[in-house]
Amino acid sequence: MVKQKEKKLRVGVHSLTGCAGCQLSIYFIEDILLDLLDKIELIAAPMIKGANIDGPYDILFVEGSVSSQGDLENLKKWREEAKILVSLGACATHGCMQSMKHMMDEKQVEQTVYNKFPSEKNLQPITAVPLHNYIDVEFLIPGCPPSKDEIVQILKHVLQGRILRVYDKAVCHACSLKENYCLLDQGIECLGPLCNGGCQALCPSFNHPCTGCRGWLDDANIGSGKKLLEEKGFNIDMLVKRMTKYNALQFLEHEKKAKEK
Amino acid sequence: MGKVLEKKRLKEFLSSVSKGAELIAPVKSDTLRFEIIKDFDDICLEGRPLFPVKKFFSPARHDIFKLNLADKNKAFEEVKNKIKPRVIFGGRLCDFNGLLRLDKLFLAKEFQDEYYKEAREKTLLIGINCVPAPSKYCFCESMNLDKYYDLFFHDLGDKYYIEAGSPKGESLILKLEDYDFSIPAIKCKKHLEKKDLSGFYDSPAWKDGSKKCLNCGKCTAHCTTCLCFDVIDEVDADLKKGKRFKEWDSCQFTNFTQVAGGFVFRKDYVAKFKHRIYHKLQYFRERFGMDMCTGCGRCIESCPRLIDFTETVNKLK
Numbered sequence: 001m002v003k004q005k006e007k008k009l010r011v012g013v014h015s016l017t018g019c020a021g022c023q024l025s026i027y028f029i030e031d032i033l034l035d036l037l038d039k040i041e042l043i044a045a046p047m048i049k050g051a052n053i054d055g056p057y058d059i060l061f062v063e064g065s066v067s068s069q070g071d072l073e074n075l076k077k078w079r080e081e082a083k084i085l086v087s088l089g090a091c092a093t094h095g096c097m098q099s100m101k102h103m104m105d106e107k108q109v110e111q112t113v114y115n116k117f118p119s120e121k122n123l124q125p126i127t128a129v130p131l132h133n134y135i136d137v138e139f140l141i142p143g144c145p146p147s148k149d150e151i152v153q154i155l156k157h158v159l160q161g162r163i164l165r166v167y168d169k170a171v172c173h174a175c176s177l178k179e180n181y182c183l184l185d186q187g188i189e190c191l192g193p194l195c196n197g198g199c200q201a202l203c204p205s206f207n208h209p210c211t212g213c214r215g216w217l218d219d220a221n222i223g224s225g226k227k228l229l230e231e232k233g234f235n236i237d238m239l240v241k242r243m244t245k246y247n248a249l250q251f252l253e254h255e256k257k258a259k260e261k
Numbered sequence: 262m263g264k265v266l267e268k269k270r271l272k273e274f275l276s277s278v279s280k281g282a283e284l285i286a287p288v289k290s291d292t293l294r295f296e297i298i299k300d301f302d303d304i305c306l307e308g309r310p311l312f313p314v315k316k317f318f319s320p321a322r323h324d325i326f327k328l329n330l331a332d333k334n335k336a337f338e339e340v341k342n343k344i345k346p347r348v349i350f351g352g353r354l355c356d357f358n359g360l361l362r363l364d365k366l367f368l369a370k371e372f373q374d375e376y377y378k379e380a381r382e383k384t385l386l387i388g389i390n391c392v393p394a395p396s397k398y399c400f401c402e403s404m405n406l407d408k409y410y411d412l413f414f415h416d417l418g419d420k421y422y423i424e425a426g427s428p429k430g431e432s433l434i435l436k437l438e439d440y441d442f443s444i445p446a447i448k449c450k451k452h453l454e455k456k457d458l459s460g461f462y463d464s465p466a467w468k469d470g471s472k473k474c475l476n477c478g479k480c481t482a483h484c485t486t487c488l489c490f491d492v493i494d495e496v497d498a499d500l501k502k503g504k505r506f507k508e509w510d511s512c513q514f515t516n517f518t519q520v521a522g523g524f525v526f527r528k529d530y531v532a533k534f535k536h537r538i539y540h541k542l543q544y545f546r547e548r549f550g551m552d553m554c555t556g557c558g559r560c561i562e563s564c565p566r567l568i569d570f571t572e573t574v575n576k577l578k
Contacts, residue, residue: 035498093319122294154497168516169478176510176563177321177484179312181292184565193565219476221516228475228565 003235009159012057013088014078016064016071017098017128023047023063025145032152039159046194055081059158061151065091065098066134069124082184086154087131090144090246093153094215096129098249129249139164144213144246147199167198170217171210183209189234191221191243194225213246222254263424265440271421272301278385281526283319283347295349306351306416309395311563313485314349314356318363318380321509328503336522337505342376348385353395353449354413355557357386358406359485365549366488385429390415391447398558400451400571407557415444453559453571458543461577462535469576470568471530480560480568481511481537486553489517512536538570558569 011021018234027033027036044052044060060082079085101109105141110125131137141150157164171192175182183204185191190209191203192247194216203210216222229239243252266274275284288296289305295314297305327338349356360381367377368559388410411430415422422442425431481487491510497504508515518527527533545553561569 032498039500046322153495154499156498156500159500160496165516169514170476171512171563172477172479173511173514173550176312176479179294179316182479182563182565185292193475193479221475222472224473224566226476227473 004130008039008041009060009155010043010056011040011060011155012042012052012055012082013046013061013063014044014074015046015090016062016075016131017067018064018089018091018096020047020063021145022061022092025089025148026061026151029148029152036152037156040155051111057082057084059084059086059155061086062131063088063092065095065128065130066102067128068123069126071128072126072134075135082157084138085135087133087137088151089146090142090213090215092131093140094131094232094247095128095249096144096246099130100244101128102248102252103244125156131174142214143153143199145208150198154246168218169197171199171201171204171214172199173197174199175204178205180204183207184228186244187232189229189232189239189242191225193228194220194243211242211245216247216250220250220254222251223258262439262466263422263443264434264437265417265442266421266434266437268419268421268424275301275344275348278387279348281346282383282385283345283349284350286350293451295352297347298492304425306389307347307395309353309356309391309557311483311559313361313486313557313559314336314352314358315359315488317347317349317378317384318360319367319488319507323376324504324506325492326505328494328505329501330496330503331501334509340494341503342379343377344379345381346383348387350387350389352386352388352400352410353391353557354388354406354409355399355401355404355485355555357388357409358401358404358555359557360386361407361409362486362545362549362551362553362555363488365545385412386410387412387430390444390539392416392445394447394449396558396562397445398561398569399556400453400558401450401556402447402449403451403455404552404556405451405553405563413444415442417442428561434464446501449556451571452575453554453556454575455552455573456577458539458574458577462539464577466573466576467531467535469573470566470570472532473566473568474530474534475513475565476530476533477523477565478511478513479563479565481513482509483563485555485559486541487511511522512540538574 013026028136034166046052066075087093114123114125154164175192188209190204191212192204192210195210195212196214196217230236278310279314282296285295286304287293287310289302292311293308294312295310306312324340326339330336367374408426410426413424422440423434425434490507492507494505513533519525528538541554542552
């Protein structure tokens with residue numbers, strides 16, 4: 001009797017506005033990817049495949065933020081085609097650097113950036129936001145770049161029919177578990193206590209301060225964070241810039257709420 | 262009456278008591294940590310490490326089971342511990358009292374933790390007295406700590422006065438010279454007013470730190486007696502082999518109290534803060550007749566905003 005071939009999971013990856021580094025992170029799991037390839041089929045992976053099939057997808061990773069009219073149209077189409085849609089990387093989950101324009105005059109920024117090098121493509125920029133501002137997403141993998149471990153985890157969980165838990169602990173947790181000498185105690189302006197961990201405190205472990213590429217904690221106390229950094233004598237203007245590098249939208253939301261109070 | 266040891270003979274003494282065992286002591290590299298000693302000269306007894314000794318009894322992350330889902334009869338296989346005998350030198354009274362408290366939980370008859378048990382049995386505890394208190398955040402003087410150790414050192418300038426706290430400890434110093442001395446109690450700047458907290462649950466004082474708390478969980482990670490953990494299953498890419506492991510968790514994170522349906526019953530700062538302090542100073546005492554807190558002050562010192570629960574508790578009237 002011929003054993004019936006198991007149906008493979010149809011996996012795709014697509015890009016919106018971003019550097020495409022997240023897509024690269026998927027290919028970085030090559031050591032595990034080979035083991036997974038008898039269970040999944042990469043039907044759309046524009047960076048490594050010539051022939052990419054349109055959906056439907058069992059699981060679709062989307063990187064980049066929604067920053068143009070074209071992005072929005074694509075995203076809506078992909079949403080229809082995907083059973084599970086995963087926001088991959090800081091742009092898709094938090095808006096990342098593109099959303100820095102919220103801190104400035106958006107129109108002026110768009111004119112400077114998009115009109116400088118005229119293109120045949122009419123990019124039609126719109127306000128830069130994460131995917132879930134427009135569509136429902138099943139899971140978020142934050143980070144710049146996203147952790148390849150988490151990409152593997154989500155694939156394995158979907159294959160097993162399990163739900164992956166959201167990691168909600170601050171960067172300080174993993175950093176303390178590793179017994180790292182706290183950068184804040186060394187006079188280095190680390191944003192660890194405000195930011196989502198799940199990265200094994202990678203940067204602070206190499207004496208590089210956390211800059212929040214995985215976004216701020218849902219219950220981040222940004223007011224207290226600013227006080228802390230001020231008390232430590234850090235330049236607060238510089239820190240606001242750092243705090244808005246990946247998370248301008250979260251920052252503005254906090255400032256708005258603080259004003260309302 | 263105790264014994265006395267010339268400081269210049271310390272190395273010799275430590276190498277003889279730690280023969281065939283790992284010697285663990287505070288080591289200063291970028292900061293002070295309890296580490297397995299490679300060179301006796303690395304030992305640093307000035308100050309106390311901000312990271313407690315609990316990791317040697319229940320590591321921050323360690324495997325409990327190996328999984329093999331392909332083998333239905335043997336899907337789970339317990340991971341056998343390989344704990345070497347060891348000697349902890351330079352722990353403080355608060356550190357070792359912390360173990361005494363953790364024993365109540367991890368050596369309880371009905372829920373014995375194998376790793377913890379083995380680690381406890383294989384570890385000799387040699388403490389050192391705190392003169393002066395190593396941190397301005399210490400308040401162990403308020404906590405009525407037990408004289409819990411195998412051996413306890415007190416610095417007398419060019420020599421150590423040594424007292425035994427167990428028959429095992431006693432046997433190790435038999436050959437040393439007798440010395441008449443009594444170890445002075447530790448003096449701390451900070452003070453905690455001990456009180457029955459049961460009537461203060463709704464006091465507005467608990468809100469004190471709410472504007473400051475960053476929800477970062479450093480207080481519990483650095484606590485001498487916080488050992489709450491999460492259990493996580495992970496499979497390999499073949500979806501058959503894998504492992505179940507333990508990782509330290511914290512009541513200060515939202516997911517900690519998440520139940521089915523996504524409901525979280527301790528969400529805001531006050532609820533989480535109160536839970537932590539009531540556990541240390543009330544619930545544990547109700548069950549085991551002692552405070553869980555040992556007054557090491559690590560939760561205060563490690564807090565980025567230096568939130569000090571002793572101030573809150575002292576305020577309650």
